[in-house]
Amino acid sequence: MTVAVDPYAERPAAASLRFLYGLNPLAKLAAPVPAIVALIFVRDAATPAAFVLLAYALLLVGANFTRRLAGILFLALPIAVLAIGAGFSLWTDAARVDDTAIVWQIGSWTMYAGALETGFSTALRIAAIVSLTLIAGLSMTGPDLVRASVQQLRVPYRIGYTALAAFRFVPRFGHELDVIRQAHRVRGAHGGRGPFSAIARWFGYIVPLLAGAIRHAERVALAMDARAFGAYPDRTERHLVPWRARDTVFVVLFWIASAAIFVLLRPFA
Structure with missing residues (x-):
């Protein structure tokens, strides 16, 4: 028997600790956007790893811990990082990293430490961007947005x-x-x-x-x-999604945390 799931139904009540569900969807979108844009241009591994940890902490504390969340955070993303990191390591031009240490060598084919660093830093950057988007994606609905x-x-x-x-x-x-x-x-x-x-x-x-x-x-x-849709410039809203003070606090704190990570790790230096 197939059970139809209505994504437009009201979300079940969550514990007060799961604060992400009580935030405005626009706040959860606006908070990680500067970090996501900046992560596109970083080349180190430490900065995206720090944002992955930040996103994991927010999701584990602020969202309901379900099988879906556990599968994404502890299975899908780690496997994706390993697969993407290995793939980009193989595709990295060896001539650009041949001055780094040799990790292993099979016949005439050599894997350099620089190739592994390039591959897995790219994989971590992708994982960080995906993790930050999950903050909004796993804690809001389309109608609320x-x-x-x-x-x-x-x-x-x-x-x-x-x-x-x-x-x-x-x-x-x-x-x-x-x-x-x-x-x-x-x-x-x-x-x-x-x-x-x-x-x-x-x-x-x-x-x-x-x-x-x-x-x-x-x-x-x-x-x-x-229902005279489009007949008037405005319509009465049945469901209000207000912007509260906690939304502003969340966005400002997230921006401060993001700036602190970039200042401490100095990826653009």
Whole structure:
């Protein structure tokens, strides 16, 4: 049995210690942006490693510790760092690092310490950027981001809520696809096994899926017209996402911590 997950449902209550859920989505986006931009230009390994530790600390303290979070932080990212670091080490031009120590040598092929340093510093830089984006990505929802953009950034609600309606199509498509698959199984139209049968099944899903999408789009359009969407310059907000003092404090403290890391480690010196 497949359980449909609605990403637009209200987030379950979290402990007061998990402070990230109580912050404005724009604050969680604005706080790491300067560090992310600066990390693009650093070349050492210590600076991105420090930002990885900072992001890990914020996520482990401020977000609910779930299996998904544990898998990302302690499995997916470390494996990605090892794979990307090894790949970039192999691709590094040996002529540029042949003045560094030799780590190992197989026949005429030599791995230099400089190549490993270049590869893993690049991998750590990517991991730091991903870790910083996870602060917002794992602790906010799409609707809250849209509402905050409309309320604080003054994004026209015609754009914001149109995008929100478009995002709503994604779980709707998943539900429609599940219903179509179940209907095919009930009718015995599974089409056999093998790659060609799978391709044939997917072609059989396309027409009913498009028909369901068109019907859903018509219902959404009629519902928006019935509510006079776009008739007035402003709309009354049912869910408010205010910018509070704690949002300002979080952004300022994060910027101070980021500046302190760059000052102490001096990656641009």
